[in-house]
Structures are given as C-alpha cells and as structure tokens.
Amino acid sequence: MRQERIVFVHGSGSFGAAAWRTQHVLAGTYDCLFLRRHGFDPVAPPVPTDFGADVQIVVEALGSGGHLVAASQGAVSAMMAAVDRPELVWSLTLAEPACLSLTRELPATRTHIELVSNLFARRWELDDEAFLSEFVSLLYGVPATRPVTALARRGAARLKLQAPPWEAPLSIVPGVPTMVLTGGWEPMYEEVAAFLASTGAAHHQLGGGHKPLDTPEGMQYLREFLEHHGGKA
Structure with a gap:
C-alpha cells in the first residue's frame, strides 16, 4: 500500500x-x-x-x-x-x-477590505518596498523588514502583484x-x-x-x- x-x-x-x-x-x-x-x-x-x-x-x-x-x-x-x-x-x-x-459582507472582513483596498488601488504608484512596508503595517501593525537579498526583493515584487483574496x-x-x-x-x-x-x-x-x-x-x-x-x- x-x-x-x-x-x-x-x-x-x-x-x-x-x-x-x-x-x-x-x-x-x-x-x-x-x-x-x-x-x-x-x-x-x-x-x-x-x-x-x-x-x-x-x-x-x-x-x-x-x-x-x-x-x-x-x-x-x-x-x-x-x-x-x-x-x-x-x-x-x-x-x-x-x-x-x-465573508466580505461581515464586519471584520468588511473593515479589512475597506482598509487594504485603498492600498491595492494605489499599488502601481508605489515601488515594491513601499507597498510591502504599508501592507505589513496594515495587517500586522509592525514595519516590514527592508528586502536586502534578491529573493526578498522578488518576494516584495510578487506581493504587489497578488490579487486581493476577496476577489x-x-x-x-x-x-x-x-x-x-x-x-x-x-x-x-x-x-x-x-x-x-x-x-x-x-x-x-x-x-x-x-x-x-x-x-x-x-x-x-x-x-x-x-x-x-x-x-x-
């Protein structure tokens, strides 16, 4: 087996x-x-x-x-x-x-979407590092670690390309x-x-x-x- x-x-x-x-x-x-x-x-x-x-x-x-x-x-x-x-x-x-x-119509999710959708609406105005920093701050309340390696920089670029999960x-x-x-x-x-x-x-x-x-x-x-x-x- x-x-x-x-x-x-x-x-x-x-x-x-x-x-x-x-x-x-x-x-x-x-x-x-x-x-x-x-x-x-x-x-x-x-x-x-x-x-x-x-x-x-x-x-x-x-x-x-x-x-x-x-x-x-x-x-x-x-x-x-x-x-x-x-x-x-x-x-x-x-x-x-x-x-x-x-759950997009429920209170906690709706509040999150209202908060983060503004960031996604502005994402093409931000460089990858700025988007990462604001995203992490909004979700976790702490500043993001500056991406210093090539892998980390690709991670920041990838995050900006991700579709919002509520879509x-x-x-x-x-x-x-x-x-x-x-x-x-x-x-x-x-x-x-x-x-x-x-x-x-x-x-x-x-x-x-x-x-x-x-x-x-x-x-x-x-x-x-x-x-x-x-x-x-």
Whole structure:
C-alpha cells in the first residue's frame, strides 16, 4: 500500500518546503508534496495571481487523491480545488484561511477590505518596498523588514502583484471533511473560521499568531484529523 499523500499549499510569503518547516516531520509517514503556487519561483520574475493555474497545480499534485493542507491565501486555491474535484480531497485543513470573498459582507472582513483596498488601488504608484512596508503595517501593525537579498526583493515584487483574496470566486466545499485552525489574534480570520464552521467545518482556536499549525496543539490536531480521514490509499 502506498503512503497517503498530503499536498501543502502555501500562502503569500514563503513557498515550497520552506513554508512548512514544522510539518516536514510528517514526511516520515506520508507522501508530502510542498507546492509552489503559480508565479512563486526562486529565480524567475514574479507574475500576477492566476487562480485557475493554482487550482490546476493543486489538482495535479493530488493525483488519485489525498489530503489538502493550506495556509492563509493558499486556502483560496485549496478550497477552489476541493470544489472542482471533491472526490480527490480526503480532508481539507485550513490554517488562518484568507477566504475573504466568503465573508466580505461581515464586519471584520468588511473593515479589512475597506482598509487594504485603498492600498491595492494605489499599488502601481508605489515601488515594491513601499507597498510591502504599508501592507505589513496594515495587517500586522509592525514595519516590514527592508528586502536586502534578491529573493526578498522578488518576494516584495510578487506581493504587489497578488490579487486581493476577496476577489477569488469561492464557494462552499461540498461534502469534504474540513478543519480550520486560527491563532485568535485577528478578528477577520476568526470571522472566516466561524463562517466555515457554520457550514460544517471543525474549528479550533489556538495560539501561534498567523501560524497556529506550527504550535504543538496545531500539529496534534492535524495528525488526528489526517488519521481519522485517512485509510483511502
């Protein structure tokens, strides 16, 4: 019997295996694929978001079926893939999902959109570093680290090209076991989690800020969720 597959879908920062350092330990038990979404490349120039291309990458990685684990903006393409091909997704774990098109009319999400949409409207007037600094300040309340390496500068350029997550064509995932983990620090993510819980998802609020899956509790919840919905290989 082959190892069960887990497909990991990163957010807007680190990508590939670098985005999942805490989850590498699962590679001893599972067939782990750490994706690079469309336009995320360590060398090639960044390109704008392509939700359809992201979905294709996720579906191809699932092969004949497996588990999906996604963080932040990666949850958008993971959910879209699960809607398109639910028969391939044995379980769906979303850490701090930025699925804002589902909750755009709710208070915390609406406030965030009003705040950040102004930045996106002005992004072509700003250089990459200025956009990064203002984006990080708006989301986290701290100044961004100046990008000094070529990789960091590409990351800043890539961030400016990303489509706002509230523009994603999302809908509810039908019949796929779903778990949402949040850090309890940002009302917007709790609002998304509560919405998904109202549709049947399990929701666990943990510590860890924007990385609840990296906490010991988050990893324990993930292991148990994978085991409960596994055995289909």
